[in-house]
Amino acid sequence: MRLDGKTAVVTGGGQGIGAAVARALADAGASVLVSGRTLSKLEVFANKLRKEGRNVWGAACDVSDPAAITRLAAVAKEKLGPVDILVNNAGIAESASIARTSLEDWEKMLRVNATGPFLCLQAFLPDMLERKWGRVVNVASVAGLEGARYISAYVASKHALVGLTRAAAAELAGTGVTVNAVCPGYVDTPMTKSTIENIVRKTGKTADEARAALLATMPGGRMIQPEEVAAAVLAQISDESGSRNGEAVIIDGREA
C-alpha cells in the first residue's frame, strides 16, 4: 500500500504502538508528524527516520491540554500542509480497584484517553472535510469493548473512545472521511512493561508470573507486537478502505 503525498499526525508517536504506526506510515510514503509530551524523545525518533530517508517530524503536545491541541494543528499545517490521516494513539493506563480510584485519577484517564482524541478529531476534521478525504484511526483496546478487574477508569475511557469512533463514523458517513478503531490486547510496549512492574510491586508475584497472568487473558497465548497493530491501522487507512467505517477491530489472537 502506498501513501505518497499523504500527511499524517500520530499522537503518542515517540514509542510503542505510536512509533510503529508512524514508521509504517512513513515507510508507505506519508509525511508524518509525531506528537507527545516529551519533545526530546520525539526528536530522536524523527531524526532517526529522516536519516533513513523518511519524512517524519516531532512536535510537543499534551493531549490533555486543549490549547496544546490547537497549537499542534497549527504546527502540523505549517510542517505538512492539511492533514489527511489522524491516529489518536496517545494514552495512559493505571490500575486500581474502584474503591481506590480517586476522582482525580478517573478524570485524568478520561481526559487523556477520550477527551484528547475528541479534541484532536475536532481540530483536524475541517481540512479533511474540505478535501473530501480523511482517515481517523483511534487506538482503543479490548478494554474498550469488555470489562476487566481493577482498571475501571481505563475501561470507561476506552469504551468512550469506541463510542466516539462509532458516533463520528455515523455522522461522517458519505463525506470521504472514515473513523475506525483498533482494539488490541496486551502489546509488547513500555506501557505493558510498567503494567508488569506494577503487578510485581502490588502482588509480590515475579515478573514472569505477572507476564503469565497477562498472557492468560490473551486468546492467542502471546503478546502482540506493535508492528501487528500498525498493520491493522494501515489497513483502515488505505484508499481501498473507504467503506470501512465505525469498525472496532480486536487484535488479541482470537478467532475473528
Ligand code: NAP
Ligand atoms: P506507551 O508505550 O506508554 O506509549 C504511550 C505514548 O503516549 C507515549 O508516546 C507517550 O509519550 C504518549 N502520551 C501519554 N500521555 C500523553 C499525553 N497526555 N499527551 C500526549 N501524549 C501522551 O503505550 P503503548 O502501549 O504504545 O500504547 C499506545 C496506545 O495503545 C494507548 O492509547 C494505549 O491505551 C493503547 N493500548 C495499549 C495496549 C498495550 O498492551 N500496550 C493495549 C491496548 C491498547 P509522552 O510520555 O512523551 O507523552
